[in-house]
Amino acid sequence: MTATESAKPTTAQTNGQTNGQSNGTHQIGRSVTRIDALEKVTGRAQYAADLFLPGMCYGVFKRSPHAHARIVSIDTSEAEKMPGVVAVITAMTLSKDMASVVEEEMHATRKVVSLFPNIGEKVKYEGAKVAAVAAVSREIAFEASERIKVEYEVLPPVTDVREAIKEGASQINEDSQPADALPDGPFAGHPIYNVAGQNHRAEGDVEAGFKAADRIFEDTYVIPRAHQTYIEPQTTVADCAPDGKVNVWTSTQGHFATRSNLANSLRIPASRINVHGMTIGGGFGAKFGGIVDTYCVLLAMKAHRPVKIVYTRAEEFLDARPAPGAVITVKTGVKNDGTIVARQAWALWDTGSGSGGCYATSRVKGVYKIEHFKLDAYDVNTNKPAPGAYRAPGAPQATFAGEAQINRIAHELRIDPVELRLRNMREGEQIAFKETLSAVAERAGWAQRTKGAHEGWGVAVGEWTNGAGPAGALVSVHEDGKARVFYGLMDITGTDTAMAQIAAEVLGIKYEDVTVSRGDTDSAPFGTASGGSVVTFSYGNAVKRAAEDARDRILELAAEHLEASVEDLEVSDGKVTVKGNPEASVTLAQLGQMSLRSRNGPIVGRGSFSSEPSATTIAAQIARVKLDPETGQLRLLGAYGSLDVGKSINPMACEGQMEGGLVQGFSWGMMEQMQWREDGRNWNPGLLDYRVPTSLDFPDLETVMVEQPTKNGPFGVKGIGEPPIAPGIAVISSAIADATGVWINEAPFTPERVLAAIKSKAS
Amino acid sequence: MRTLIELTVNGQPYPIDVEGRTRLLDALREKCFLTGAKEGCSTGDCGACTVLLDGQPVTSCLVLASSAAGKEITTIEGVSAGEVLHPVQQAFMSAGGLQCGICTPGMILTSIALLNENRNPTRDQIRFGLQGNLCRCTGYGKIVDAVEVAAKDMATRENGHHMEVKTEPDTNPAMAGPAQADATGGQAPGEKGR
Structure with a gap:
């Protein structure tokens, strides 16, 4: 591999303690080339779909054409008779034990969900799986799936959460109990039906807060479901050996998470499953297993042959785990000087046939000092697929509601929106709110901003605190003086590269002299999944500890060899030197060779990490838009983002996260929406109609990194993958309001909606 | 019905059998074992399956394999000259x-x-x-x-400042994944040393 320094981005330094020692080789903070770049630019990287096993068959699903229906009968006999068909599975063919899958929902509650509906049970969304077929070719499998006859009793569907909560609406999950009526807010006065989860929180006394306020603002925000739209569809290859060993090669953000899901679903011990995490073609929260892998294993078990399942793009839209939509009402009381005294929110999250969303409503509060805060939020069932995580799950939706209203308040009070935020922000707690917001304002020229006709500026701030999870790592130093990191990390964002940099920094060698190996679940130490922005924080600590362990061994060997005490030695530039005596040194290669004959053997450092609290990361963004008054078309003239990264291990990779996340957030406001017709059918299950940005939709982005280190992160690292998506919808809505004078509260802000806003202002 | 055609991919001949409906993308991935072209949508919207046909980019999910016979096909595997990257x-x-x-x-x-x-x-x-x-x-x-x-x-x-870019061969077996097997029971014709 080769390494290249890119131009160092603008970095705003703030004060703080760092958890790390440098050996003067400066491997941290270098924009080195990704460790996997070579295999990716040459087409050699192996994704799950690139795997072909001897005798491999192809799996295809039989899906419901109805959004809401009861299964009357399923007849698979014609499919089973087809030459080339090797397995057909339905609820009836699975043994009772296997007929349920335990899915890990996004907020860690465990919920039992059937793999397939049985006779008399319901399909709850269009595209729900009813059966699966494996055959020697995809064509035969598809043909066989068409020959499966399913009789349905069609039921009325419900697709809008505001309808679903009403008495008399179709009950989607029959075991759901209505929630008690609320005393206040837009959904007050009647029990709430189709409830799949609840989140209630109260701080202070909002009623008293509103009484003390000079002005009260109340707005309702509507956010559509969005699909993560990873370019690589969900893919799994499975093979079951005669001794019962299950091998799974899959596109996953966490192969240990996948193993755990499979063990729960299939009721077999985890040790009987070996999951090989293949190169992953994007996940953004949607690839933790359960969507295809369980079915793939069941088909392979029945067929006694390897089976591959690759989702089509249409299947992605019909039956994956997109981000939930939401309807959020926010009421805020402020003093005339802009001080926020009270805020209350009511939210309905569109969680389809599942749950997971309402817990994120607390982000409506933002990182502000608000004495009185209250929320009542519900997950509401509709006839749509269950939701999943999408990059900072729930944050873009809740941040839109919270931050768009902050901008409207600023507008009404004639206070600059940046200034209003600075007056109300929380300080301390290792949070760099002011630094991050000021950095982007400065980069965008906010204070000096001007605008032409139909132009507008918008600003918003998002927040996220990375999680942490168990991670183990080994760092070995070989007889050529080079090092290898070994662990069970799935790399999506360039984290293997960061880990190599961390190991190199500790060992006093160059990044180029470190290789990284990912083991399968049989070989690697346990590692948490790549989600929740945990990786650089958690694995970074594990790898740092493992490298420090290896360094201790190096120093011990060197002390013996150089006849010096360990305290008098330093490691840098690939050798150990006695301080103050550069002549007395020994290289890591020599030490690696010596270690083989040493009392304690080869140099293998071990590091483990479980969990420690991190600190909140701030992402602040600004957009400058121009609207076409004839068509309502929105054009971005400028897009600016700042992010508190804690400490940047690889600035180029950090920029990649800032840019990619910003574009996803903005485009949720500009164009992205999954749509369902009234009959519950998905309206836009394809990339032509579900629009994601192309290279033409965005200008060159301008980003600035802030470094306010956190105490527990390796070298001060904060988790940064997710926060840049959070402010986007609010930024765009506020820029449109600045241009038109109209606040559009339903995303995305399509040309139709923008044009209607322009016309309503004109009339 | 299956017919024998010859594709020219990255300068190499690949005699393969296809059906009339076989897409160029499938022929490349499953007959020639060139998996660098990826399938993202199968409707020509995402571009992940792009290859060059006589130098022009095409989405290979929308091209029939038989219609590509007699043309020069370039995939990502044919872009670098040995170890020298493009x-x-x-x-x-x-x-x-x-x-x-x-x-x-x-x-x-x-x-x-x-x-x-x-x-x-x-x-x-x-x-x-x-x-x-x-x-x-x-x-x-x-x-x-x-x-x-x-x-x-x-x-x-x-301008004459030719610069060779040497790259290290892939030395990381754990990252390389399991060995590829031929689903149809033999090495694909024209396939050399993969």
Whole structure:
């Protein structure tokens, strides 16, 4: 591999303690080339779909054409008779034990969900799986799936959460109990039906807060479901050996998470499953297993042959785990000087046939000092697929509601929106709110901003605190003086590269002299999944500890060899030197060779990490838009983002996260929406109609990194993958309001909606 | 009905049997075992399956294999000359023009076709040229940077400052994944030393 320094981005330094020692080789903070770049630019990287096993068959699903229906009968006999068909599975063919899958929902509650509906049970969304077929070719499998006859009793569907909560609406999950009526807010006065989860929180006394306020603002925000739209569809290859060993090669953000899901679903011990995490073609929260892998294993078990399942793009839209939509009402009381005294929110999250969303409503509060805060939020069932995580799950939706209203308040009070935020922000707690917001304002020229006709500026701030999870790592130093990191990390964002940099920094060698190996679940130490922005924080600590362990061994060997005490030695530039005596040194290669004959053997450092609290990361963004008054078309003239990264291990990779996340957030406001017709059918299950940005939709982005280190992160690292998506919808809505004078509260802000806003202002 | 056709991929002949409906993408991936072209949508919208047909980028999911016989097909596997990377490959690496990498083969091939037509494109022209290739990770900025870097590099090389870029062979067995097996029971014709 080769390494290249890119131009160092603008970095705003703030004060703080760092958890790390440098050996003067400066491997941290270098924009080195990704460790996997070579295999990716040459087409050699192996994704799950690139795997072909001897005798491999192809799996295809039989899906419901109805959004809401009861299964009357399923007849698979014609499919089973087809030459080339090797397995057909339905609820009836699975043994009772296997007929349920335990899915890990996004907020860690465990919920039992059937793999397939049985006779008399319901399909709850269009595209729900009813059966699966494996055959020697995809064509035969598809043909066989068409020959499966399913009789349905069609039921009325419900697709809008505001309808679903009403008495008399179709009950989607029959075991759901209505929630008690609320005393206040837009959904007050009647029990709430189709409830799949609840989140209630109260701080202070909002009623008293509103009484003390000079002005009260109340707005309702509507956010559509969005699909993560990873370019690589969900893919799994499975093979079951005669001794019962299950091998799974899959596109996953966490192969240990996948193993755990499979063990729960299939009721077999985890040790009987070996999951090989293949190169992953994007996940953004949607690839933790359960969507295809369980079915793939069941088909392979029945067929006694390897089976591959690759989702089509249409299947992605019909039956994956997109981000939930939401309807959020926010009421805020402020003093005339802009001080926020009270805020209350009511939210309905569109969680389809599942749950997971309402817990994120607390982000409506933002990182502000608000004495009185209250929320009542519900997950509401509709006839749509269950939701999943999408990059900072729930944050873009809740941040839109919270931050768009902050901008409207600023507008009404004639206070600059940046200034209003600075007056109300929380300080301390290792949070760099002011630094991050000021950095982007400065980069965008906010204070000096001007605008032409139909132009507008918008600003918003998002927040996220990375999680942490168990991670183990080994760092070995070989007889050529080079090092290898070994662990069970799935790399999506360039984290293997960061880990190599961390190991190199500790060992006093160059990044180029470190290789990284990912083991399968049989070989690697346990590692948490790549989600929740945990990786650089958690694995970074594990790898740092493992490298420090290896360094201790190096120093011990060197002390013996150089006849010096360990305290008098330093490691840098690939050798150990006695301080103050550069002549007395020994290289890591020599030490690696010596270690083989040493009392304690080869140099293998071990590091483990479980969990420690991190600190909140701030992402602040600004957009400058121009609207076409004839068509309502929105054009971005400028897009600016700042992010508190804690400490940047690889600035180029950090920029990649800032840019990619910003574009996803903005485009949720500009164009992205999954749509369902009234009959519950998905309206836009394809990339032509579900629009994601192309290279033409965005200008060159301008980003600035802030470094306010956190105490527990390796070298001060904060988790940064997710926060840049959070402010986007609010930024765009506020820029449109600045241009038109109209606040559009339903995303995305399509040309139709923008044009209607322009016309309503004109009339 | 199956018929025997010969595809010319990266200068090598591949005699393969296909059905009338076999897509070029499937022929490349499943008959020639060139898996660099990826399937993202099968409707020509994402561009991950882009290959060059007589130098022009096409979405191979929308091309019938039999219609590509007799034409020069270039896939990502044929872009570098042995260990010497194409300047566009080199630039995608150094400029950070990739993250998950699933769009990268198609992006690189489209970029090569773009630069073959216009040696000195503006950033807007690059953005225009890449609009058929979706990337969900990068936000496109660093991909545009990469094409710019490649254009400059190619201009330098054409001015006689030929620069060889040596790369290390893939030395990481854990990352390379399990060995590929031939699903139809033998090495594909024309396939050498994979």
